[in-house]
Amino acid sequence: MGKFVNSVEEFFKYCEENEVQFVDFRFTDIKGAWHHLTYTMHAINEEMLTGGIPFDGSSVDAWQPINKSDMLLKPEAETAFLDPFTADSTIVVFCDVFDIYKGQMYEKCPRSIAKKALSHLSETGLGDVAYFGPENEFFVFDDVKIKDEINCSYYEVDSEEGEWSDSTSYQDGFNTGHRPRTKGGYFPCQPTDSMVDLRAEMVQVLEQVGLETFVVHHEVAQAQGEIGVKFGSLIEAADNVQKYKYVVKMIAHLNGKTATFMPKPLYGDNGNGMHTHMSIWKDGKNLFFKDGEYANLSDMARHYIGGILTHARSVAAFTNASTNSYKRLIPGFEAPSILTYSSQNRSASCRIPYGAGEKSVRVEMRFPDSTACPYLAFAAMLLAGLDGIKNKMEPVGPMDEDLFELSLSEIREKGINQMPHTLRGSLEALIRDNDYLKPVMTDDFIDTYQNYKFETQVWPDEARPTAFEFKTTYSC
Secondary structure (H helix, E strand, C coil): CCCCCCHHHHHHHHHHCCCCCCCEEEECCCCCEEEEEEEEHHHHCHHHHCCCCCEEECCCCCCCHHCCCCCEEEEHHCEEEECCCCCCCCEEEEEEEECCCEECCCCCCCCHHHHHHHHHHHHCCCCCEEEEEEEEEEEEEEEEEEEECCCCCEEEEEEHHHHHHHHCCCCCCCCCCCCCCCCCCCCCCCCCCCCCHHHHHHHHHHHHHCCCCCEECCCCCCCEEEEECCCCHHHHHHHHHHHHHHHHHHHHHHHHCCCCCCCCCCCCCCCCCCCHHHHHHHCECCCCCCCCCCHHHHHHHHHHHHHHCCCCCHHHHCCCCCCCCHHHHCCCCCCCEEEEEEECCCCCHHHCCCCCCCCCEEEEECCCCCCCCCHHHHHHHHHHHHHHHHHHCCCCCCCCHHHHHHHHHHHCCCCEEEEECHHHHHHHHHHHHCHHHHHCCHHHHHHHHHHHHHHHHHHHHCCCHHHHHHHHHHCC
16 A cells, blocks of 8 residues: 655656556545646646646635635646546546745645644754544435525435335335344344445455545444544545545445545434544654553643643534534533543543554544534644643543533533534634644634635534524424
């Protein structure tokens, strides 16, 4: 697994060997959405790959005004891989964005921000590499219907695995009755697990595009799955999230289904998280390891945790970036919102995985989800953690009891902070608490980000009545 190309020169040789006809240049916006611009292979030369490719930055949400719209995509040839889904041989290349007006990497390009965060890590002298291992969960549905009008709003998702399908009459007249039920998906065999072959196809294509996979399984909720992907450096891991989401969605699509990484599409069942494992290394040594301490955590690791948990309410603006994110962060669904750490304990916001030795000690943040732009989420957690190391921030804990069982008064008595309960709360925290981001993120970017999220997520969501509100208040 890994790279297919190691230089611009190898890029052209690889394209010739694979009879590439199109080059697809991809970049990421502040939402985390992937955009692309395609050229015919015969139009590409070395100067384009090294000098940049022009595009219109005003057509991307929250980026450039129309009078300063010209920008450059800066391809990174080493990221190239063959698109497994195009009819004609197409090679995909990740790009950063260059600001021609300021003569620098674009301050609103998430991938460029993530690279700047890595440079900051190096400049502090604290480490030379940060490893990230995200776990992106997903749902696969058979159908989704959405309506959002002035007088009507509803959604409906469907899956043969859903317990609501018990009485469904299918066209072939055959209803198997084998279903995982609410919170029952971890890990019954076939036929209850209906997605074995679908996940296997996803794995094969993920390996084909350069990801190294390991565990593959049904998740707790109905119609939910997860595929484990090997950790990587910050940029590599974020790139892999983009590839992973693309492959999962496309394989589902080509099989007549629809995949989503939405945090909470089903009421009353578990949601999709992006648990993220992290460690900092220097000169080939894991700086988070110290033998004999609690969970073998070094002081640096503990202070790193302290930094993230201290800044968690504003970090959440990047790690839990949608209004739907906060419908997942409620007790009872393995989505912890209590800001403490613990060894092995999945009810804590930060978990230290079991059996971690010198090479594998790491911290696992369990609150992030896949509505995050991975570059921004990883950068924000790294910057918060580095601030914690710099200022020796001590996290609350360790706490090894089942935190989901605590009442609100018990949480307050123990002096434990919680994640914000809404996206509005996290964005307001970001306005108050953002100095730790300043070595990497500009004021303009932070203002643009929080304003964009208010305008496109918070205010539209708060303005809409819901079916539940009709149910509870219509007859008042």
